[in-house]
Amino acid sequence: MPLKKTAKTEASNEEESADTADIYLEEYFKRSQAVGESVGKDLKENVVKAIEAFGNGFLTNELMKILRADEKECHIYYEEILL
Numbered sequence: 001m002p003l004k005k006t007a008k009t010e011a012s013n014e015e016e017s018a019d020t021a022d023i024y025l026e027e028y029f030k031r032s033q034a035v036g037e038s039v040g041k042d043l044k045e046n047v048v049k050a051i052e053a054f055g056n057g058f059l060t061n062e063l064m065k066i067l068r069a070d071e072k073e074c075h076i077y078y079e080e081i082l083l
Contacts, residue, residue: 055081 055077059067067074 051081 058081063077067077
């Protein structure tokens, strides 16, 4: 004997569908967040490497002596490289 659909069972099915959609959406969000964090970490490391390579490209023996002798000059040089 087939069961009749009632408003109550239809509402229950809609709630289950909404719950399932929420679960998929939350899982998608969590995975996207994890991938974003991973990309961000790699990006940060690569930016630091690029800044170091760029800064090293301008170093001369004279400039290295100045930077080694004065920490304030190191900070000034670093700020200049970032600009």
